[in-house]
Each structure stands twice: as C-alpha cells, then as structure tokens.
Amino acid sequence: QPATWEDAKKDIQNFIRRLKRRYKKLDKELKYIYIAEGRTRIHFHMIINNAELYSDEINELWPHGMHKLMLYQGRAEDAVRLASYFVVKLLS
Template sequence: MSYCKKTYVAGKTIIVEKGYRTEYQAGMKRKNRKNVSKEAVKNNNQKQAIKKLTLLMNANFKIGDLHLVLTYRKEERPLPEVARKNLEKFIRKLRALYRKNDKELKYIHTTEYKNSAIHHHLLINYFDIAK
C-alpha cells in the first residue's frame, strides 16, 4: 500500500503529513468497518480543529500582532447574545479605524463563558495608530 504526502504552506511554516491512502483501486474490497468510539471521533475532530487554526494563524499573522482579551466588570456581565453583539460592534469600530488608515483588519475571535466569566479573545494584525 502506498502512502500519500500532503504539504501545507502557511506563512513561514511548512507542515508535511505522510499517511496511507484511503482510496481503493479497482477490484480491491474494503475491510469490515470497525466501530469507532465517540471519544476517538472527538479526539480526531479536536486535532483537525487545532491544525486548521494553526494554519490559519500562521498564514495571516506574524510576530508583533496582538492578542486581546476583552472582559466585563463583574457587575456588568452580559448574556452571551448581548456579548456577541458587543463584540460585533467592537470589530466594526476597529475595522473602521483600520480602513481610515488604509489598512486591512485581519482577526480571529472566540468567546468563552461556560467554565469562566464571559470574555472574548481576539487575535488582530498590528499597525501603528500613532503614525
């Protein structure tokens, strides 16, 4: 059985993966299907999500870009839907600031609230506002 080589180029990062082909040639029969546990599927999905995010970050961001953590005061913590709207408003204003300075805003964001106080993580490209 031959193997397949996949190469991903993202920014300054090159990731090479080698694995066996999943395609079958004419006349070959597939083996009986094994029962895959839900835990194995979850682990595989987590690995794929990490790889996808890593490639996205390496392709679009560089050293010096900003990681922002936006939090709320304890007495002013909103519901998740309101927090999402607040984040969208913040990104709109940030995008307007970047456009005003002829820059393109690149960002990745996530909101956490299930295991801790609600807060937002943003990764944005840097530009010097003072100029």
C-alpha cells in the same frame, strides 16, 4: 460585563465594526480571529493584525473592560505559543 451571550455577541460585533473603521482610516485591512468563553464571565480572546494601534486606542474602541496586548513578531516560537493557546482555549 455582558449579561448574556447575545449581549456579548453584539459587543464583539460592534468592536469589530469600530476596528474596521479605524483600520480603514489608516489605509489597512483588518484581519482577526477570536473565540468567546466563559460560563459566569463571558470574555473574548482575539488576535488582530497590527496597524499601529496602541493600548489607549483599543480602550476607546472596547469600552467593556480590560484588554491585554501582546506583540506577535512572526517567529516560529510565537506561532507555536499562539496556536497552543488557542487550542487549549478551544478544548477547555
């Protein structure tokens, strides 16, 4: 749990750096988008392209608590769900 927004920013930047290194080892390019939110509990919502990373590998790269993985399969309804989710998060 980051104590400040500055701590949270450092945490997510470190996570992205570790992800980029892992993707590079897999000969993949990391693509991502994220938003931060929270007044009392700062946390992130992030979409990344899949490079065959699994939950235990994400745990290694993000040691700051839980994560939830959801697979985006490229269907229109998946795109609508993702867009709706991010719009709600941005407007709330």
